[in-house]
Amino acid sequence: MASVSDAELKNMTQDERARALGMTTEQLTGKQLYVEFDPDAEERFTYPWAPEVDFNKRTELDCDGKTTTEVNSSIRDLMAKGYGTIVLHNPRGMHSLGVGILSKLNLIIEGSTGYFTVGLLDGPNVRITGRVGWSCGENMMSGTIMIEKNAGSTFGAAIRGGDLVCRGSVGSRTGIDQKGGTIIVGGDTGALSGFMMQRGRMVVCGNAGKNLGDSMYDGTIFVGGDIKSLGVDAVEAELSDLDKAWLTRKLTQYGLMPDKGVDHFTKVVAGKQLWNYDNLEPSEKKLIL
Amino acid sequence: MAGTQYRGSEIKDVDQFLNDSDGLESEREKEIGQHIGYRYDVNLVPDYKRITPFLSKYMEVMGWDDLNWLEDVHMGYEEGAAAVFDRNNNGWVRVPESVDLPDNQQDRDMIAREFLIKFQMSDRHPLVSLRKAYMKF
Amino acid sequence: MKSKKADTEYALRYVISHDGDTSKMAAHIEEGEGVEIMSMGSGLELIKDLGDADDVAALYGLNDFQGTHGIGHTRMATESDVDIRSAHPYWAFPYNDVSVVHNGQITNYWIMRRTMERNGHRFMSNCDSELLAVYTAHNLSKGISLEDSLRQSIGEIDGVFTYLVATKDQLGMAKDTMAAKPLVLYESDDLIAMASEEVAIRAILPEEIDTTDPYDEEVRVWQA
Numbered sequence: 001m002a003s004v005s006d007a008e009l010k011n012m013t014q015d016e017r018a019r020a021l022g023m024t025t026e027q028l029t030g031k032q033l034y035v036e037f038d039p040d041a042e043e044r045f046t047y048p049w050a051p052e053v054d055f056n057k058r059t060e061l062d063c064d065g066k067t068t069t070e071v072n073s074s075i076r077d078l079m080a081k082g083y084g085t086i087v088l089h090n091p092r093g094m095h096s097l098g099v100g101i102l103s104k105l106n107l108i109i110e111g112s113t114g115y116f117t118v119g120l121l122d123g124p125n126v127r128i129t130g131r132v133g134w135s136c137g138e139n140m141m142s143g144t145i146m147i148e149k150n151a152g153s154t155f156g157a158a159i160r161g162g163d164l165v166c167r168g169s170v171g172s173r174t175g176i177d178q179k180g181g182t183i184i185v186g187g188d189t190g191a192l193s194g195f196m197m198q199r200g201r202m203v204v205c206g207n208a209g210k211n212l213g214d215s216m217y218d219g220t221i222f223v224g225g226d227i228k229s230l231g232v233d234a235v236e237a238e239l240s241d242l243d244k245a246w247l248t249r250k251l252t253q254y255g256l257m258p259d260k261g262v263d264h265f266t267k268v269v270a271g272k273q274l275w276n277y278d279n280l281e282p283s284e285k286k287l288i289l
Numbered sequence: 290m291a292g293t294q295y296r297g298s299e300i301k302d303v304d305q306f307l308n309d310s311d312g313l314e315s316e317r318e319k320e321i322g323q324h325i326g327y328r329y330d331v332n333l334v335p336d337y338k339r340i341t342p343f344l345s346k347y348m349e350v351m352g353w354d355d356l357n358w359l360e361d362v363h364m365g366y367e368e369g370a371a372a373v374f375d376r377n378n379n380g381w382v383r384v385p386e387s388v389d390l391p392d393n394q395q396d397r398d399m400i401a402r403e404f405l406i407k408f409q410m411s412d413r414h415p416l417v418s419l420r421k422a423y424m425k426f
Numbered sequence: 427m428k429s430k431k432a433d434t435e436y437a438l439r440y441v442i443s444h445d446g447d448t449s450k451m452a453a454h455i456e457e458g459e460g461v462e463i464m465s466m467g468s469g470l471e472l473i474k475d476l477g478d479a480d481d482v483a484a485l486y487g488l489n490d491f492q493g494t495h496g497i498g499h500t501r502m503a504t505e506s507d508v509d510i511r512s513a514h515p516y517w518a519f520p521y522n523d524v525s526v527v528h529n530g531q532i533t534n535y536w537i538m539r540r541t542m543e544r545n546g547h548r549f550m551s552n553c554d555s556e557l558l559a560v561y562t563a564h565n566l567s568k569g570i571s572l573e574d575s576l577r578q579s580i581g582e583i584d585g586v587f588t589y590l591v592a593t594k595d596q597l598g599m600a601k602d603t604m605a606a607k608p609l610v611l612y613e614s615d616d617l618i619a620m621a622s623e624e625v626a627i628r629a630i631l632p633e634e635i636d637t638t639d640p641y642d643e644e645v646r647v648w649q650a
Contacts, residue, residue: 093625142358161358171639
């Protein structure tokens with residue numbers, strides 16, 4: 001790869017930048033990429049480009065009269081200045097607040113938000129004192145999100161990691177396409193929760209709607225209340241001691257441990273009678289991992 | 290236990306995929322010449338008694354009470370070598386042969402988690418260049 | 427018959443007193459060249475136009491309206507024309523005091539439309555949402571309660587939908603079996619507010635309130 005300075009990159013188009021950095025399709029086609037790397041070279045816990053933030057450095061931001069883009073840009077600017085705790089006020093149902101934050105941060109949202117709240121998150125700890133709309137935490141990679149009230153449908157759609165917690169009830173299709181991580185619901189969840197779930201864990205302390213875990217490939221769903229019906233290829237499994245210990249730890253951590261413990265939870269897993277993985281080409285299988 | 294094994298390729302031994310790099314067990318796998326499913330138990334939850342000092346520090350720095358997303362990270366095996374799947378570049382990262390593998394999956398998982406964090410946070414990670422090339426704002 | 431102040435050159439509002447058959451009267455009015463009744467009601471009034479919601483509201487003085495309940499809609503046209511006829515709320519000629527707003531796609535629209543047409547109903551547009559208004563008006567005219575009509579629709583209407591119905595003295599909602607279309611509900615002792623998005627409710631209730639998402643096959647009816 002040719003050496004290119006940042007100044008030179010800045011003056012290039014995206015296509016030129018990609019080519020200058022050796023990112024053409026042809027060069028990425030090889031099965032293996034050899035990267036020299038020393039695991040003990042430097043102790044880092046955040047991405048190399050991530051701003052250094054201090055949780056004890058706190059600031060407030062009023063969303064009133066601002067667009068989503070303005071608020072989200074302000075969050076990035078404040079992080080660049082080292083603020084590690086940011087409190088947002090008056091969100092009033094705004095969509096896409098706090099999306100795409102890829103480093104450590106304490107984000108507190110005082111109030112309720114709209115669709116796609118804190119989606120594409122990778123690292124932050126978020127607390128929302130109100131309610132959230134559809135697709136909260138979608139595609140989350142890591143971090144924690146705690147919602148004090150209710151959440152809309154497709155809660156935690158396609159999350160890959162981290163803990164997404166709603167103290168109240170959530171809408172339908174919770175954790176649709178979940179690929180990892182943990183979703184915890186203090187109340188009830190609607191129909192088709194865990195639809196096409198691939199891995200990860202979902203915990204519903206209340207009741208679950210119809211077709212729970214429909215077409216799930218893998219992963220585990222725990223339900224404390226009633227299940228209206230199981231979806232296609234979702235089956236009940238035995239709750240193991242390891243499951244109980246894990247449930248107890250997680251629910252206690254988020255203050256959602258039921259008074260009667262966790263023994264009453266129903267565990268739902270994939271029956272794996274619908275699996276079609278063996279029809280996939282090896283490269284496609286890798287994409288699913 | 291239901292939900293922790295894979296149809297056609299049950300994981301019976303911690304070294305199963307080291308000893309048999311193909312990992313082909315079922316008739317279907319042999320027919321297509323391809324291992325079906327993951328090369329580790331995706332539903333295995335971590336044993337926190339085995340956590341490493343590095344991972345404890347990572348949790349502290351990030352402000353987490355547990356391993357968070359790393360609960361889903363396990364030591365897997367690719368072509369007979371220990372490897373960890375890196376979701377940030379959608380591929381396996383081989384663990385160097387110089388690393389001694391413990392005799393149980395839980396300890397191996399902790400090594401895999403530590404190794405993955407170190408690689409992802411390194412400026413040698415492919416995401417660094419990808420970001421330079423494709424970041425829009 | 428007296429005319430209220432005309433807000434535009436093309437939409438006129440009249441207050442009419444009459445005895446007898448409303449449908450005959452409506453048909454008689456439409457005998458005039460270029461005349462089309464956009465809505466008719468003794469308790470409800472429908473306002474439809476093209477343009478920004480704020481502009482339409484200002485043009486027709488919606489802020490001065492007095493009443494117990496109202497429903498509104500801004501439409502992103504996907505499958506039928508952008509014109510006043512295809513705008514919500516829908517009503518069903520000549521049944522007064524039925525209006526519907528809908529979010530979704532009705533997949534058995536043509537089958538249901540032909541069924542309704544065979545029952546003598548008229549459609550003013552090619553928008554699938556109109557079916558819900560005609561369907562509801564048809565049921566109400568047969569003496570079926572609004573709540574039963576809404577429940578029945580979940581089984582009889584195919585597709586994805588969340589819709590609201592306002593009549594002279596009731597407000598109702600229904601959500602399809604997949605719960606595929608959003609609705610946020612706020613309910614207090616003296617106010618019901620529903621919207622596809624939280625942000626719409628927060629625009630009128632900026633203080634912290636508790637809202638919920640109705641589930642699949644949920645039907646609710648409130649009395650004005």
